[in-house]
Amino acid sequence: xxxxxxxxxxxxxxxxxxxxxxxxxxxxxxxxxxxxxxxxxxxxxxxxxxxxxxxxxxxxxxxxxxxxxxxxxxxxxxxxxxxxxxxxxxxxxxxxxxxxxxxxxxxxxxxxxxxxxxxxxxxxxxxxxxxxxxxxxxxxxxxxxxxxxxxxxxxxxxxxxxxxxxxxxxxxxxxxxxxxxxxxxxxxxxxxxxxxxxxxxxxxxxxxxxxxxxxxxxxxxxxxxxxxxxxxxxxxxxxxxxxxxxxxxxxxxxxxxxxxxxxxxxxxxxxxxxxxxxxxxxxxxxxxxxxxxxxxxxxxxxxxxxxxxxxxxxxxxxxxxxxxxxxxxxxxxxxxxxxxxxxxxxxxxxxxxxxxxxxxxxxxxxxxxxxxxxxxxxxxxxxxxxxxx
Ligand SMILES: Cc1ncc(COP(=O)(O)O)c(C=O)c1O
Numbered sequence: 001x002x003x004x005x006x007x008x009x010x011x012x013x014x015x016x017x018x019x020x021x022x023x024x025x026x027x028x029x030x031x032x033x034x035x036x037x038x039x040x041x042x043x044x045x046x047x048x049x050x051x052x053x054x055x056x057x058x059x060x061x062x063x064x065x066x067x068x069x070x071x072x073x074x075x076x077x078x079x080x081x082x083x084x085x086x087x088x089x090x091x092x093x094x095x096x097x098x099x100x101x102x103x104x105x106x107x108x109x110x111x112x113x114x115x116x117x118x119x120x121x122x123x124x125x126x127x128x129x130x131x132x133x134x135x136x137x138x139x140x141x142x143x144x145x146x147x148x149x150x151x152x153x154x155x156x157x158x159x160x161x162x163x164x165x166x167x168x169x170x171x172x173x174x175x176x177x178x179x180x181x182x183x184x185x186x187x188x189x190x191x192x193x194x195x196x197x198x199x200x201x202x203x204x205x206x207x208x209x210x211x212x213x214x215x216x217x218x219x220x221x222x223x224x225x226x227x228x229x230x231x232x233x234x235x236x237x238x239x240x241x242x243x244x245x246x247x248x249x250x251x252x253x254x255x256x257x258x259x260x261x262x263x264x265x266x267x268x269x270x271x272x273x274x275x276x277x278x279x280x281x282x283x284x285x286x287x288x289x290x291x292x293x294x295x296x297x298x299x300x301x302x303x304x305x306x307x308x309x310x311x312x313x314x315x316x317x318x319x320x321x322x323x324x325x326x327x328x329x330x331x332x333x334x335x336x337x338x339x340x341x342x343x344x345x346x347x348x349x350x351x352x353x354x355x356x357x358x359x360x361x362x363x364x365x366x367x368x369x370x371x372x373x374x375x376x377x378x379x380x381x382x383x384x385x386x387x388x389x
Contacts, residue, residue, distance in 0.1 A: 003072070003188065003256070004256040006071060006072075007068075007072065007252060007253060007255060007256055008253055010067060010068040010071045010072070011023065011064035011065055011066075011067040011068030011069075011071070011249065012064055012068075013064075016060075017060075022246070022249075022250070023060065023061040023064035023065070023246070023249065024059075024060055024061045025061050025242045025243060025245075025246045026059035026060060026061060026242055027242060028055040028059050028242075029054070029055040029056075030054070030055070031052050031053060031054055031055065048230075049063075049066075049077070049079075049226075049230060050063045055239070056237060056239040057234070057239070058080075058239075059242055061242055061245060061246055061249070062080065062240070062242055062245045064249065065078075065080065065245045065246075065248065065249040065252075066078040066079070066080060068249060068252055069187070069202075069204070069208070069218045069220060069252070070220050072187045072188065072220075072252070073182070073187045073191075073192060073193070073200050073220040074191055074192070074193045074194065075192075075193055075200065075220035075221050075222055076221065076222050076223040076226065077220065077221055077222075077223065077226045077229075077230075078218055078219065078220045079218070079219045079229055079230060079233050080204075080216060080217065080218055080240045080245060081216070081217035081218070081219065081233070081238050081240065082215060082216070082217065082238055082239075082240055083203070083205065083215045083216065083217050084183060084201070084202065084203020084204065084205050084206070084215075084216070084217040085109075085111050085112070085115075085203070085217065086217055086238055087201050087202070087203070087217025087218060087219050088109075088112050088115070088150075088179075088181060088201055088217070089112075089115045089119070090217075090219065090229070090232055090233055090236060090238055091179055091199050091201055091219050091229060092115070092116075092120065092148060092150070092179070093232050093236075094228040094229045094231070094232040094233075095147055095148050095177045095228060096120065096123075096125045096147055096148055097123075097125070098123055098124030098125065099124055099125075099145060100125050100126070100145050100146075100147045100148075101125070101126045101127075101128065101143050101145045101146040101147065102116065102120070102125060102126070102127050102128075102146070102147065102148045102149075102150060103127075103128050103129075103130050103138065103141055103142070103146060103148070103149045103150065103171075103176075104116050104127050104128070104129050104130070104150045105129070105130060105132045105150060105151050105152050105155065105162065106129045106130060106131060106132055106351055106352060106353040106354045107132040107152055107154075107155025107156075107157065107158050107160050107162075108129075108150065108152050108155070108181070109152060109156050109157075109181060110157070110350055112150070112152075112181070113129075113350060126145075128141055128353075129352045129353040130353050131353050131354045132151075132152075132153075132155055132158075132160040132162050132354075133160055133162070133163075134167070135162075135163040135166040135167065136163070136166040136167070136169065136170050137170075138166075138167045138170045138171065139170040139173070139174070142170070142171070142174045142176065146174060146176055147176060147177065148176060148177045148178075148179060149167060149168075149171040149176050149177070149178050149179070150179045150180075150181070151164055151167060151178065151179065151180045151181070151197075152180070152181035153180065153181075153182075153184070153190070154184055154285055154292060154296075156181075156183065156184060156306065156335075157308065157345050157347055157362075157364065158283060158308060158347050158356070158362075159283035159284060159285060159290070159292065159307065159308050160291075160292055161285050161292030161293075161295040161296045161299075161300075162295075163295055164178075164180065164192075164195045164196060164197060164299065165195050165196050165299075167196075168195065168196025168197060169196060172196065177198045177199060177225065178196060178197050178198045178199070179197070179198065179199040179200075179201060180192050180197040180199070180200050180201065181201050181202075181203075182197075182200045182201060182202050183201075183202045183203045183206050183207070183336070184304055184306060185300060185302075185304060186202070186206070186207035186208060186255055186259055186304060186336075187200065187202055187208070187218075187220070188207075188255060188256060188259060188301075188302070189259070189300050189301050189302035189303065189304065190299065190300050190301075191301075192220070193222065195299055198221060198222070198224075198225050199219060199220070199221050199225060199229070200219070200220045200221070201217070201218070201219050201220075202217065202218045202220075203216075203217055203336075204216040204217060204218045204248050205217070205334065205336065206334070206335055206336025206337075207255055207258070207259060207262075207304060207336040208248055208251055208252050208255055208336075209247065209248045209251045209336065209337075210251040210254065210255060210258050210336060210337060210338060211247070211251055211337055211338060212334065212336075212337030212338070212339065213247065213337075214244045214247045214248050214251075215244070216240060216244055216245070216248050258338070258369060259302065259304055259305075260302075261369050262304050262305030262367055262368070262369065263286070263302055263303050263304060263305065264372065265305060265367040265368070265369070265370075265372040265375060266284065266286070266303060266304070266305040266306070266307055266367035267284075267286055267287070267303065268372045268376070269307075269365065269367050269372065269375060269376060269379065270282050270284040270286070270287050270307055270309075271287065272376050272379075273309050273365075273379070274287065274289065276380075276383060277312075277387075278311055278312055278313075278383045278386060278387050279309050279310070279311060279312065279383075280309075280310045280311060280312045280358065280360050281309065281310050281358075282307065282308070282309045282310075283307055283308035283309060283310070284303065284307035284308070284309075285300070285303060286302075286303035304336075305335070305336075305366050305367040305368065306335050306336075306364070306365070306366050306367075307364070307365050307367070308345065308362060308363060308364050308365070309362075309363050309365065310358045310360045310361070310362050310363070311360040311361040311362075311363065311386070312360050313360055313361065314359070314360055314361045315361070315386065315389040317389045318361075318385070318386040318387070318388070318389035319344055319361065319386070321385040321386060321388065321389060322382040322383065322385045322386040323342060323343075323344070323382070325381075325382070325385060326342060326378055326382050327378050327381075328340050328368075328370055328374060328375060328378045329341055329342035329365070329375075329378060329379070329382070330342075331343050335364075335366040336366070337366075337368070338368055338369045339366075339368040339369075339370075340365070340366055340367055340368035340370060340375055341364075341365070341366040341368070342363060342364070342365050342366075342379075342382075343363065343364050344361055344362065344363055344364075345362045345363060345364045346362065347362055365379075
């Protein structure tokens with residue numbers, strides 16, 4: 001069956017739930033056992049992730065969601081975390097210990113860097129940032145103590161497409177675990193495991209949820225990598241509320257149709273921006289002019305709604321005139337919801353392995369589900385205001 005079919009049917013079994021279409025929401029901390037034997041032997045049979053023992057480890061509606069996401073991404077197992085960031089940090093902590101070394105793409109989501117430079121550093125874990133376009137040359141940065149290579153493709157601020165198969169090949173030759181922040185693709189447009197990834201991470205807060213109202217992270221892996229992930233998750237007590245899981249599972253059912261519209265809108269906006277006199281360049285891999293386009297075409301099956309663009313100039317007053325008067329685009333540090341967003345970004349500030357050469361103001365735009373002509377009209381008026389400065 002095609003993925004779009006499965007998205008509507010995965011992770012639910014109505015006739016185990018009184019015929020109700022959607023999985024149940026069970027509010028539970030305590031779970032009772034009818035006999036001493038069942039109490040003491042609770043893990044003796046079945047799947048330990050899905051054995052009902054205590055609310056922190058999940059309930060049937062949660063387990064259904066985990067099945068859906070594992071299926072979406074083509075993995076064996078999923079673990080849910082209270083945010084995308086905790087999914088990234090939880091995954092890293094599962095495979096790193098004091099004295100280890102991790103390679104992190106220079107294009108990583110900034111709080112991922114904060115963790116690497118903060119808590120991971122304090123725990124004695126060393127980080128080297130690498131050029132996202134490094135490809136097979138990642139081999140030259142691998143040390144005897146390198147355990148993990150973290151990728152993010154495309155980078156959610158700067159949109160470089162990484163050659164994940166080449167990176168994974170070199171990393172696996174040195175027994176490193178390859179992790180991918182796969183949020184941009186929604187897990188739908190990038191089949192992480194077919195490209196050599198071991199651990200696919202998403203901020204389900206974004207496209208899977210799709211409605212800007214829940215924080216959630218997911219990590220998907222094959223059975224081979226599950227135990228360290230689960231043990232760390234369990235030891236950290238990173239439980240997720242069943243209501244949040246329910247909402248995000250509901251979002252998943254429509255993700256494919258939403259992403260299709262995000263993509264149509266984003267591509268039209270990107271092409272329009274590319275021809276605009278105030279714009280220097282557009283960072284969106286689905287555009288033929290994007291330096292990552294060939295890799296994107298080779299590895300991805302679609303593009304989502306998030307892009308960057310660089311203005312020809314830099315003006316704080318111009319930014320305020322544009323952004324504070326947009327009719328449809330909000331200013332906010334997220335994306336993946338139904339609504340359009342536009343913010344200034346400052347990639348130069350947090351790069352260390354590479355330099356960001358563009359002189360003009362960098363922007364990040366999320367194309368929402370509104371009518372694309374309305375979005376372009378709003379953007380056009382905004383850029384007119386910007387150009388007055
Ligand atoms: C690429 C990427 N990964 C991870 C995250 C973190 O997700 P959350 O906000 O759910 O912690 C974000 C959030 O903006 C993101 O953009």
